[in-house]
Every structure is written in structure tokens, then in C-alpha cells.
Amino acid sequence: MTINASGWRPELGAGRDDGPATFTGNRALMLEEALIFEIGSTETTGVDIADVAPVADRLGGLARERAIGLPGLSEPETIRHYTRLSRQNYGIDLGFFPLGSCTMKHNPRLNEKMARLPGFADIHPLQPVDSVQGALGVINELAVWLIKLTGMHGVAMSPKAGAHGELCGILCIKAALEARGEGHRNVILVPESAHGTNPATAAFAGYQVEDIPATPEGRVDTAALKARLGPDVAGVMITNPNTCGLFERDLKDISDAVHAAGGYVYCDGANFNAIVGRVRPGDLGIDAMHINLHKTFSTPHGGGGPGSGPVVLSEALSPFGPLPFTERYADGHITLVEEETVGDRHPDSFGRMTAFHGQMGMFTRALTYILSHGADGLRQVAEDAVLNANYVLRSLEGVLDAPFAHSGPCMHEALFSDDGLPDGFSTLDVAKGLIDEGFHPMTVYFPLVVHGAMLVEPTETESKAALDQFIGALRSVAERAKAGDPSLKSAPHFAPRARLDETLAARKPVLVWKEPTLPVAAE
Numbered sequence: 001m002t003i004n005a006s007g008w009r010p011e012l013g014a015g016r017d018d019g020p021a022t023f024t025g026n027r028a029l030m031l032e033e034a035l036i037f038e039i040g041s042t043e044t045t046g047v048d049i050a051d052v053a054p055v056a057d058r059l060g061g062l063a064r065e066r067a068i069g070l071p072g073l074s075e076p077e078t079i080r081h082y083t084r085l086s087r088q089n090y091g092i093d094l095g096f097f098p099l100g101s102c103t104m105k106h107n108p109r110l111n112e113k114m115a116r117l118p119g120f121a122d123i124h125p126l127q128p129v130d131s132v133q134g135a136l137g138v139i140n141e142l143a144v145w146l147i148k149l150t151g152m153h154g155v156a157m158s159p160k161a162g163a164h165g166e167l168c169g170i171l172c173i174k175a176a177l178e179a180r181g182e183g184h185r186n187v188i189l190v191p192e193s194a195h196g197t198n199p200a201t202a203a204f205a206g207y208q209v210e211d212i213p214a215t216p217e218g219r220v221d222t223a224a225l226k227a228r229l230g231p232d233v234a235g236v237m238i239t240n241p242n243t244c245g246l247f248e249r250d251l252k253d254i255s256d257a258v259h260a261a262g263g264y265v266y267c268d269g270a271n272f273n274a275i276v277g278r279v280r281p282g283d284l285g286i287d288a289m290h291i292n293l294h295k296t297f298s299t300p301h302g303g304g305g306p307g308s309g310p311v312v313l314s315e316a317l318s319p320f321g322p323l324p325f326t327e328r329y330a331d332g333h334i335t336l337v338e339e340e341t342v343g344d345r346h347p348d349s350f351g352r353m354t355a356f357h358g359q360m361g362m363f364t365r366a367l368t369y370i371l372s373h374g375a376d377g378l379r380q381v382a383e384d385a386v387l388n389a390n391y392v393l394r395s396l397e398g399v400l401d402a403p404f405a406h407s408g409p410c411m412h413e414a415l416f417s418d419d420g421l422p423d424g425f426s427t428l429d430v431a432k433g434l435i436d437e438g439f440h441p442m443t444v445y446f447p448l449v450v451h452g453a454m455l456v457e458p459t460e461t462e463s464k465a466a467l468d469q470f471i472g473a474l475r476s477v478a479e480r481a482k483a484g485d486p487s488l489k490s491a492p493h494f495a496p497r498a499r500l501d502e503t504l505a506a507r508k509p510v511l512v513w514k515e516p517t518l519p520v521a522a523e
């Protein structure tokens with residue numbers, strides 16, 4: 001690989017077939033970008049540093065023998081490097097992001113404005129409680145809303161993502177079982193239609209995970225689940241709406257059976273977007289459920305935006321929830337309960353999930369979102385999300401196999417399979433073809449209950465025009481696959497990189513840049 005002085009790497013454009021090669025490797029204003037170590041020169045820095053006065057070497061022979069190998073760039077070179085890289089990102093602010101189960105929806109800028117208010121942005125978690133009453137008020141107010149929207153008894157605000165919330169809920173279940181002397185219950189039942197994090201969480205918490213099959217309709221096989229209940233079952237983890245995009249209609253019946261058998265019901269509520277304002281999980285007999293603020297309540301995610309996964313808890317599990325939590329007194333003063341022992345409150349807490357109280361910025365954004373929508377607006381979120389998904393499902397079921405279309409309307413996401421694609425064509429080819437059309441692909445090969453799954457979640461924030469464009473693009477790619485168009489096998493053609501060997505990239509990732517040769521430091 002040749003890298004010239006400016007880091008141009010013309011050969012990187014190889015494999016693309018969208019016109020003649022260029023001198024730089026750039027394609028118009030889509031600029032090629034080398035690694036930061038490969039551009040600039042170690043003679044350059046972004047700051048002016050005065051020469052250091054000579055000092056006696058007191059390192060006892062441990063002085064570095066070679067140059068440290070830091071990249072050397074001027075300020076404009078540095079800014080251009082990162083700006084170019086940032087332009088290669090695809091994000092929700094750039095276009096439709098149909099990743100199923102991820103709820104990639106528009107993040108209203110009002111949320112950002114509120115989160116950046118200095119009174120929220122510039123505080124420190126170790127500040128005295130009296131000096132952060134406003135921030136604690138936000139946490140407390142959000143907690144009240146989450147409890148109200150879910151019809152639950154309490155909420156643990158500190159978990160920092162959906163999967164972290166799952167762990168929090170399962171640890172509550174474990175603590176509750178141990179408190180009543182039934183710590184020997186060691187099995188968690190997880191339906192096939194659950195999200196992959198569910199079995200991972202249960203196993204991480206030390207439970208044996210047992211699968212419960214799905215019905216041909218794409219829902220939990222209730223009879224099989226009930227048949228497995230017994231004195232060794234700690235609980236079940238059910239995703240609702242499930243990853244087939246369907247509402248688990250039997251959930252109340254399942255909860256009653258699980259409770260009668262002495263277990264607890266964990267609900268994966270990451271898909272709350274589909275039912276917020278319409279269904280209260282507490283009415284379905286759920287004991288613990290995480291809510292992804294970064295999905296339903298529109299706090300930014302993807303590309304490293306922090307998550308936040310508060311867990312709502314039933315009356316039975318609330319005493320075991322983690323510390324700290326906020327408490328509002330009659331005089332309006334809010335305190336942060338940090339210890340199990342203070343005044344005998346919360347003696348049964350299983351401990352802490354995080355060092356501090358959770359993701360303050362996400363709390364502020366989520367509360368802003370909730371207050372700006374109000375009760376009727378939140379209900380409309382769910383209704384429009386479901387309407388949009390059904391529009392996608394019904395618009396494409398003629399060209400792509402929709403395995404559960406017969407099960408009635410879907411919830412927030414539309415599921416397709418690779419059934420009907422000709423031999424030699426796969427879900428992956430369809431996804432790669434969508435990249436050439438300028439879309440981030442949908443979720444692929446998940447859920448596992450159908451072959452070659454394609455899961456599309458449009459969310460409520462896409463317009464009909466945007467959906468029509470996506471539907472047209474996906475239809476066109478699917479038709480090309482059905483017609484056996486060989487060019488689809490090597491898509492994407494117009495992306496900065498052509499089709500990658502994803503298996504190799506996943507199995508043998510090259511995560512460390514190895515310096516070619518560095519000059520030996522001068523004596």
C-alpha cells in the first residue's frame with residue numbers, strides 16, 4: 001500500500017466501478033482519509049511549545065529509545081482529518097435509519113437545548129445535594145412519569161443501557177428470591193422471540209437459560225411455557241412487543257401462571273415505543289421492565305451516544321432495587337438516598353449498578369421529550385410508529401416474504417424473510433444493495449425465528465414521503481435479486497468501500513495500527 005506525503009491512498013478506491021480512477025482516490029467531495037498516524041509529520045504539532053531547557057537525565061537508563069510515535073498534525077490538518085471521518089458516518093440526522101429493534105428516531109433539538117443549560121451540563125455528581133436540587137428534581141420528575149406511564153410501583157433510574165437494565169431487573173428478582181429463602185431457583189425461561197440480550201443477561205447473572213419455542217404465529221408458545229414452570233424456575237424474560245414485531249397478547253395470562261408457580265416476570269421493554277400511552281405494563285402483571293430512554297424517549301444513540309435504561313419495578317420487587325434513588329419530601333426538598341441503612345429505609349437493596357445516579361444528560365432530554373409531547377402526544381407516538389410499520393409491511397409483502405403478516409397488524413416493526421429470493425441471493429445482498437440506494441440497511445439475520453430475517457422499524461418520525469422513497473428502493477433491490485441481477489452480489493458499488501469480508505473482519509479484526517518504522521531518537 002502506498003501512502004504519499006499527504007496521506008493520499010489512491011488504491012483505496014479500488015474495487016469501485018463508478019467511473020475512472022482519480023489521482024487522489026477521492027470521489028468528488030467524498031474524500032479518502034488515511035489513519036491519523038499515516039498523515040502529517042512528526043515535525044508538526046498543533047500547538048506552539050517553547051523549547052524545553054536541557055535537564056539532567058535522571059531516568060536511570062529507562063529513557064525511551066525511540067520516538068513515541070504520536071501523530072504530528074497542525075491544527076487545520078487535525079480538524080480536517082476528523083471532519084472528513086465524521087462525513088463518512090451515516091446517522092439519523094442524515095437520512096432514514098430503519099434498524100429494527102433499535103428505534104432510530106429523530107432526536108428533537110429542544111432536548112439538546114435543555115440538556116445544555118449550564119445548570120444541568122456543568123454540575124458534578126459529587127456536589128452537595130442542596131446545590132443540585134434542580135437536577136435531582138429532573139430525575140425525580142422523570143421517575144414519576146415513567147412510573148405513571150408503565151403503571152408500576154417504583155423505578156431504578158441508574159442503569160445505563162437496556163442490557164444494563166436487564167441485569168438490574170434480574171438482580172432484583174434474585175434478591176427477592178433469596179429474601180424469601182428460594183435462592184435455589186436457578187432457571188430463567190426465555191422465549192425464542194426474545195431479544196438476544198435477554199439470555200445473555202440471565203446467564204451473566206448466573207441462571208440457566210431455557211428456550212421456550214414460538215408459535216407459527218410468532219408469539220410465545222404459552223402452553224409450552226406453562227408446562228415448564230416449576231419450583232426451579234426463577235422467572236421468565238419476555239420481550240413485548242417481541243422481536244417479530246408482534247404484541248404478546250397472552251402476557252397477563254403468562255404472568256399469572258408464573259406468579260402462581262412462584263416466579264417473577266421480567267419484560268424487555270426496549271420496544272415501549274410501540275405501546276407508550278396505550279398499554280401499561282403494570283396491568284399485565286410484570287415485575288420488572290427496562291425502558292430504553294435512548295429509544296422511546298428520543299435521546300440520541302448509535303455511534304456511541306450514551307444509553308439510559310431505567311427499570312420500572314412492581315411492588316414485590318421495589319424494595320430490592322438499587323441505590324441511589326431520589327426522594328421528595330412534603331416541603332419540596334429532594335434527597336438522594338445513598339445508603340441502605342439511613343433511617344432503615346431500603347434495607348433490602350441489592351446494591352448499586354453505577355458509581356453515581358445514571359445518565360443525567362439523558363434524563364434531561366427524556367423529560368423534555370415527555371413534557372413537550374404530553375400524555376396525548378406520547379400516545380400518538382405509539383400510534384404513528386405502529387401505523388408507519390404497517391404501511392411498510394403492507395407495501396412490501398408482495399415482493400418480500402412477510403412470515404407473520406397473517407398474524408394480524410404488526411406493532412412498531414415489519415419483519416421479512418429471505419424466502420422467495422432465488423438461489424445464490426441472500427438477505428445480505430439486499431442489505432448491501434440498499435447502501436447503494438443511500439440507506440442504512442435494516443436489521444438483518446435477527447430475529448433468529450425466521451430465516452434470513454430483515455427487520456424494518458420506521459418509527460413515527462418518518463414522513464410518508466420518506467417511507468415511500470425507502471419502500472421504492474427496497475422494492476427495486478428485492479426485484480433485482482429476484483431477477484438474478486449479478487451486480488447485486490458485489491454491491492455496494494458506490495460506497496467508499498466495496499463488499500467487505502465481514503466474517504474475516506469479525507473473526508480477525510485488526511484493531512491496532514502497527515507503525516512501519518520509527519526513527520531512532522537522536523542522542
Ligand SMILES: *Cc1c(COP(=O)(O)O)cnc(C)c1O
Nearest residue numbers: 101161162163195197268270307
Ligand atoms: C435495544 C434493545 C435491547 C438492548 O438495549 P441496549 O441499550 O442496547 O443495551 C434489549 N432488548 C431489545 C428488545 C432491544 O431492542
